[in-house]
Amino acid sequence: MKSLKKRRRIQVxxxxxxxxxxxxxxxxxxxxxxxxxxxxxxxxIAEPPQPNEVFRIGGLVEEGSLIRGQGELVEFLVTDGGESVKVVFGGVLPDLFAEKQGMVGTGSYVNGVFEASEILAKHDETYMPKEVVDALKEQGVYQEPGEG
Known part of the structure; x- marks a missing residue:
């Protein structure tokens, strides 16, 4: 009888x-x-992802790189101080989106261009997404708010 209970317990x-x-x-x-x-x-730039891979990219919008095209098409460069990646976005940018400000975009990297499906911008003068801060610190270009 005990072996039946033991076997049933093991099965469960x-x-x-x-x-x-x-x-x-x-x-x-x-x-x-x-x-x-x-x-x-x-x-x-170091390890380009596959064109079908969706990921997030973040950094600072490079000064002088913002180009508004026909309709809602926007092009700009995002940098972490070391490298820059061209971003193309076909939508309405957030109100707080500006050059030399932090941003995070979601999309894919196709033929050397990041095609964004969504762009997020910082929401006040001191906020920047943690991932962007970490990437900028890694490149040695991040300054705490109130510095420099």
């Missing part, structure tokens, strides 16, 4: 483990499109 544990692994796999599969990794312009 194995079944629960298999169900947990399957559930984790399904959750990961469902979320794969919602996970966007962050890259600095230097990382994009």
């Amino acid at each position: 544990i194995v079944l629960a483990t298999v169900a947990l692994v399957i559930a984790t796999g399904l959750i990961g599969y469902a979320m794969r499109d919602g996970i966007n990794f962050f890259r600095s312009p230097s990382q994009v």
Whole structure:
């Protein structure tokens, strides 16, 4: 009788483990499109991602690089102080978007150009996304607000 209970307990544990692994796999599969990794312009230039990979890029909008085209098309360069990447965006920019200000864009890198589907800008004079601050610090060009 004890061996039957022991066998049944092992079967339940194995079944629960298999169900947990399957559930984790399904959750990961469902979320794969919602996970966007962050890259600095230097990382994009050093190791260009595949054209079908969606990721986030951030840095400062390079001064003098903002070009407004026909309709809503906008081109500019985003830099981390080390490298610059050309960004093309076909939408309405946030009100606080400006040159020499922090930004984060979501999109893909195709033929040497980052094609953005979304652009986010800082929301006040002291805020900058953590990823952008980290990338700028890595390049040695970040200054704390109130400095310099």
